[in-house]
Every structure is written in C-alpha cells, then in structure tokens.
Amino acid sequence: MTAVTIARASTLLEHYxxxxxxxxxxxxxxxxxxxxxxxxxxxxxxxxxxxRLSMFDPVDLRGLPTIQNGETIWLKPAIWPKDECKPTFLFFDEFDRASPAVQSAALQIVLNRRIGEHKLPDNVRIIAAGNGSTDRVGTQRTSAAGNNRFAHVQAEPDLDSWRRWAATSGLHPMVIAFVSFRPELLHKRSDKHDKSFPTPRSWASVAEFADAPETIRMDLVTGLIGQGAAAEFEGFVRVFKNLPSLDAVIADPTGSRVPKDPAARYAITAGLAVKATMQNFQNIITYLERLPQEFSVLGVVDACRRDESLTHTSTYTQWAVDHQDVTL
Known part of the structure; x- marks a missing residue:
C-alpha cells in the first residue's frame, strides 16, 4: 500500500x-x-x-472461566471497557507481534465486537498498530481474513510533522536544529546490526542529554541513536555552543554577527524560535531577515507553532505579507 506521512495517517485515522x-x-x-x-x-x-497484544494470552482477552450453577461462564477481563457513555478507543498495539492464537481472539472482537459472552459497548472504536515488514524479527504474519476486517494505513515519518510536534512539545532547540539540518537522520535504519539508530522517538530521548557534560554526552547519545549519528550531532552541538548569545542577538538584532555556516544558521534559527515572545518577536524577525529567506521562514514558523499567539501580532502580519509568496 502507498505510504503517507504520520500527520496524514492521523487525519485518515480520524475519518475511519x-x-x-x-x-x-x-x-x-x-x-x-x-x-x-x-x-x-x-x-x-x-x-x-x-x-500491547504481544504480551497477552487468548484467555486475557476472553477472561478466566468459572463455574456458576453448574455451568462454565467467562469472567469479564479487567481490560474490557467499563464506561458505556464516554468515547473509548480500544487500541491493539503490537498486533503483528502477538501469537496467532491471540490474533484470532482479537479478530473476533474486531469482526463481531464481542468475544464469548462479552460485547463491546457502542461507544468503543477499534484501532490496531504494527510494524509489518519494516521490522526484521519478532513479527507474525497477519491472515488475509484478518486483514480484510480493517482499513489499513501505512505511515512513514516526515520532517514537517516531526518539527511541528517538536516545537509544541518543547523539545531542545539543538535537536530540532540538527534534525532540520540533517533531515535524512530523522529516521535511518542501520545497514549493520546496530541496536541503536535514529528515529523520531529516539531523538526525543536525545533531547534529554543535549546539555549533558561534554565528557559524557556523546557516549549517552550513541546509546540512543548509534555512533555515526551521535558523532554528527556532537559536532553540531559544538557549533551551537559557539553561537553568539541569543539574548545579545535579541537585544541588538541589526548589529549582531550573522553566521555563514549552514549548520550554525540552523542552530541560531532554532534557538531564536524557542526564545520568541510577544515582546521580542519584532527583534527576532529583524535578525532572521538578515539570513537567507529559508531560515527566516523556518524560524518564524517554528516560533508560531510553539506559541500560536504570535500569529496575532502586527509583527507577524507584516512578516506574512512580506513573505506571502512562500507562506500562502
């Protein structure tokens, strides 16, 4: 099936x-x-x-048997939805890592909205997720009959969706800047047998150590994304650390030095986007306008994603008019 961005996948998910x-x-x-x-x-x-379906046995979905009045009945499992009014998502994650028997039990719920005597309330919606052929070990094939019970969406990472999420999540600006500078490292499987490699999830973990002491930072990051990507990130961090003071740039946007190195430009753009407030936005834009247009757009968009109120300022309105050829 054709892959879509993770943002597009979320939109399709909502429609289903x-x-x-x-x-x-x-x-x-x-x-x-x-x-x-x-x-x-x-x-x-x-x-x-x-x-997490891979951790379940079939009895975990159906419940344990007991005897009542000489008959076997099945106790409702604790995972079963209890609130019949509030919207509920029943999410079978790691579906294709579950054993065939567990998959069969889950598929009975998907097809009939029930298993044994337990029936799903009408307020429940069913979602499953899996890695499929993208994972090299540990997955089970899903049956054609089972596949036919779902609408299927193949998602892939994309830089814009990740940057949008990173800006609103308060991710360290060094990580945002580096991945923007080296987008091919947003998600890159190793050709070797490395246990660590870059993914959107592992970059979020890297952000926790972006300010770690220089003597240990690279080793910590290597454990999360592998040696090659960690070495590149370490070099970028040192560029970031040698940038002009962001506060000094904001205080003197016309007189502060403008870096020529592309990595430094990405770094200072990301740093200013995080610093942007209603009070200093004009000065930040004044400085960004001294950079090539792509960096001006990058910095303003990231700042407004992090703080949507910035889009309601006259500063932003004027900037948007001046850059309507790339913002419309």
Missing amino acids: INKDMPVFLWGDVGIGKSDSVAAVASKHDADLLDI
Whole structure:
C-alpha cells in the first residue's frame, strides 16, 4: 500500500474512527504511531485502552472461566471497557507481534465486537498498530481474513510533522536544529546490526542529554541513536555552543554577527524560535531577515507553532505579507 506521512495517517485515522471502522496503522518502529493514536484520542476526549497484544494470552482477552450453577461462564477481563457513555478507543498495539492464537481472539472482537459472552459497548472504536515488514524479527504474519476486517494505513515519518510536534512539545532547540539540518537522520535504519539508530522517538530521548557534560554526552547519545549519528550531532552541538548569545542577538538584532555556516544558521534559527515572545518577536524577525529567506521562514514558523499567539501580532502580519509568496 502507498505510504503517507504520520500527520496524514492521523487525519485518515480520524475519518475511519468517525465512521466506526476498525483501522490498522502500520509503520516502522519509533515513528510515532502510538503517539498519534493517543493524540487523536485526546482530541476526541476519549479514554484510551492501550493493549500491547504481544504480551497477552487468548484467555486475557476472553477472561478466566468459572463455574456458576453448574455451568462454565467467562469472567469479564479487567481490560474490557467499563464506561458505556464516554468515547473509548480500544487500541491493539503490537498486533503483528502477538501469537496467532491471540490474533484470532482479537479478530473476533474486531469482526463481531464481542468475544464469548462479552460485547463491546457502542461507544468503543477499534484501532490496531504494527510494524509489518519494516521490522526484521519478532513479527507474525497477519491472515488475509484478518486483514480484510480493517482499513489499513501505512505511515512513514516526515520532517514537517516531526518539527511541528517538536516545537509544541518543547523539545531542545539543538535537536530540532540538527534534525532540520540533517533531515535524512530523522529516521535511518542501520545497514549493520546496530541496536541503536535514529528515529523520531529516539531523538526525543536525545533531547534529554543535549546539555549533558561534554565528557559524557556523546557516549549517552550513541546509546540512543548509534555512533555515526551521535558523532554528527556532537559536532553540531559544538557549533551551537559557539553561537553568539541569543539574548545579545535579541537585544541588538541589526548589529549582531550573522553566521555563514549552514549548520550554525540552523542552530541560531532554532534557538531564536524557542526564545520568541510577544515582546521580542519584532527583534527576532529583524535578525532572521538578515539570513537567507529559508531560515527566516523556518524560524518564524517554528516560533508560531510553539506559541500560536504570535500569529496575532502586527509583527507577524507584516512578516506574512512580506513573505506571502512562500507562506500562502
């Protein structure tokens, strides 16, 4: 199937959910599938029942048997939705890592909205996710009959969606700047047998150590994204650390030095985007306008993604008019 960006996948997911169609979200590890489901659930004010199906046995879905009045009945499992009024997402994550028996039990729920005597309330929507052929080990084939019970969406990472998420999540500006500078490292599987490699998820972890002491930072980052990417990131951090003071740039936007190195330009643009406020936005734009247009656009867009109120300023309105050829 044709792959779509993770942002587009979220939009498709919403449409399927609105029509009460079970949907299966496919994609490589670490691209944000689970986060996307959680974000859609939050948008719909829905409870999210996150079930890592690979950790379950069939009895975990059906419940344990007991004897009542000489008959065997099945106790309702604790994972079963309890609120029959509030919107609820039943999320079968790691579906293709589950055993065939567990997949079969889950598919009974998908097809019939029930398993045994337990019936899903009408307020429940069903979502599944898996890695499929993008993962090299540990996955199970899903049956044609099972596949036919879902709408399928193949997602892939994209820089714009990740930068939008990173800006609103308060990710360290060094990480945002580096990935913007080296977008091919947003998600890159190693050709070797390395256990660590860059993914959108692992970059979020790298951000936790961006300010770690220089004596240990590279080793910490290597453990998250592998040696090659970590070496590049370390070099970029040193460029970032040698930038002019961001506060000094904001205080004197026309007199502060403008770096010529592309990496330094990405770095200072990301740093200023994080610093932007209603009070200093004009000075930041004044400085960004001294850079090539792509950096001006990058900095203003990132600043406004982080703080949407900036788009309501006269400063932004004038900038948007001046750059309507690239912002419309």
